[in-house]
Amino acid sequence: xxxxxxxxxxxxxxxxxxxxxxxxxxxxxxxxxxxxxxxxxxxxxxxxxxxxxxxxxxxxxxxxxxxxxxxxxxxxxxxxxxxxxxxxxxxxxxxxxxxxxxxxxxxxxxxxxxxxxxxxxxxxxxxxxxxxxxxxxxxxxxxxxxxxxxxxxxxxxxxxxxxxxxxxxxxxxxxxxxxxxxxxxxxxxxxxxxxxxxxxxxxxxxxxxxxxxxxxxxxxxxxxxxxxxxxxxxxxxxxxxxxxxxxxxxxxxxxxxxxxxxxxxxxxxxxxxxxxxxxxxxxxxxxxxxxxxxxxxxxxxxxxxxxxxxxxxxxxxxxxxxxxxxxxxxxxxxxxxxxxxxxxxxxxxxxxxxxxxxxxxxxxxxxxxxxxxxxxxxxxxxxxxxxxxxxxxxxxxxxxxxxxx
Numbered sequence: 001x002x003x004x005x006x007x008x009x010x011x012x013x014x015x016x017x018x019x020x021x022x023x024x025x026x027x028x029x030x031x032x033x034x035x036x037x038x039x040x041x042x043x044x045x046x047x048x049x050x051x052x053x054x055x056x057x058x059x060x061x062x063x064x065x066x067x068x069x070x071x072x073x074x075x076x077x078x079x080x081x082x083x084x085x086x087x088x089x090x091x092x093x094x095x096x097x098x099x100x101x102x103x104x105x106x107x108x109x110x111x112x113x114x115x116x117x118x119x120x121x122x123x124x125x126x127x128x129x130x131x132x133x134x135x136x137x138x139x140x141x142x143x144x145x146x147x148x149x150x151x152x153x154x155x156x157x158x159x160x161x162x163x164x165x166x167x168x169x170x171x172x173x174x175x176x177x178x179x180x181x182x183x184x185x186x187x188x189x190x191x192x193x194x195x196x197x198x199x200x201x202x203x204x205x206x207x208x209x210x211x212x213x214x215x216x217x218x219x220x221x222x223x224x225x226x227x228x229x230x231x232x233x234x235x236x237x238x239x240x241x242x243x244x245x246x247x248x249x250x251x252x253x254x255x256x257x258x259x260x261x262x263x264x265x266x267x268x269x270x271x272x273x274x275x276x277x278x279x280x281x282x283x284x285x286x287x288x289x290x291x292x293x294x295x296x297x298x299x300x301x302x303x304x305x306x307x308x309x310x311x312x313x314x315x316x317x318x319x320x321x322x323x324x325x326x327x328x329x330x331x332x333x334x335x336x337x338x339x340x341x342x343x344x345x346x347x348x349x350x351x352x353x354x355x356x357x358x359x360x361x362x363x364x365x366x367x368x369x370x371x372x373x374x375x376x377x378x379x380x381x382x383x384x385x386x387x388x389x390x391x392x393x394x395x396x397x398x399x400x401x402x403x404x405x
Contacts, residue, residue, distance in 0.1 A: 097231035097259060097388055110389070118143075118402050119402035119404055120403070122142055125139050143365060147334045147369055149368060183403075187395040187398070193352070193377050195228075195229075198289060198290075199289045199290075205289055207291050207293070207316060207321075207323050208323060209293050210293065211344055212329065216329060217330070217382065219242060219245075221354055221390065223251070224389070229290050231388075234290045235290070237290070238255070238263040238292050239263075239280070240252045240265040241312060249265040276295070277319070281319065284319065293312075313348050327341060327344050328356060329341060329356070331381075332363060337366060341353070341374055342374075357382060358383055359382075359389075378393045
């Protein structure tokens with residue numbers, strides 16, 4: 001019996017000891033390591049293992065409503081890049097050109113410089129009490145300086161001599177009337193100075209070629225002529241066939257945009273004849289009244305360029321005849337302008353003359369001499385830098401402006 005009790009006591013003590021060891025071991029695992037004790041970490045997982053672990057991880061639970069968010073730094077929002085918004089470019093406002101009727105009368109003051117030599121200079125000489133040979137020589141010299149031309153000058157002087165003798169006593173008003181009649185007669189009033197710019201009965205637009213050497217203001221004149229046509233009620237297509245001069249097409253297109261005229265252009269240095277052909281083709285497609293073609297500035301000393309101008313005309317005529325060929329001349333060039341006129345007339349059939357820069361020259365007589373040289377009328381004159389300073393030529397109004405009051 002004693003042995004049995006002893007065995008039970010020993011068993012109880014052993015069980016207690018074992019339980020204490022187990023508890024002590026668990027506490028050691030939960031406690032942090034002592035200072036100086038090396039810490040052993042598990043080796044890092046391979047990338048594949050990390051990806052597998054991530055894939056196997058359960059999805060994060062959605063936060064419970066009303067629960068406090070875990071403390072931590074606030075998330076930083078990425079800046080939103082602002083995308084610039086392109087502003088719509090408004091088309092240029094279409095201008096309404098000034099009517100051409102009576103425009104030359106409104107620009108009368110622009111001829112003030114020409115008045116001094118040709119008009120008022122002649123009146124001053126004719127008003128002398130005694131018209132001797134020296135005075136008539138001065139009258140003749142005045143006409144020649146004004147580029148009236150030798151033949152026309154001699155004709156005018158002879159007529160003035162005869163009429164002054166018949167008139168006898170000469171009042172200023174009588175002299176003014178006399179001189180106006182003689183100058184108007186030399187310029188001529190019977191020539192057809194209208195521009196043929198109306199659409200043909202078959203629907204084909206009228207075709208106008210603008211020719212001239214560089215430096216006479218040809219492209220600018222083409223742009224102003226486009227305004228003249230629009231002012232007269234024509235719908236216009238512009239052809240920028242001056243492909244050899246930088247920015248000529250841009251310049252003409254700007255003129256066209258101001259009055260709502262479409263501009264046909266080609267690559268810089270391209271074939272001018274091709275651009276001219278396409279312009280007429282576009283004019284036919286649009287049902288335009290007039291196709292206005294600005295050709296390259298042709299130097300009259302280069303035969304090859306003049307031949308190319310002839311080619312432009314021939315190519316355009318595949319659509320139909322050319323209605324107008326306008327030669328632009330700088331009024332300040334005098335006799336050199338007549339040389340240019342002769343050469344151009346040999347290449348293309350000039351139908352009209354456009355005289356520019358008549359506001360800044362004393363050579364208003366070029367109107368008389370160029371008409372006599374070519375047998376072609378002056379149809380337009382340029383009297384300034386303004387957009388509407390190109391006016392239809394009216395002989396009576398021109399002479400009236402030259403002589404003055």
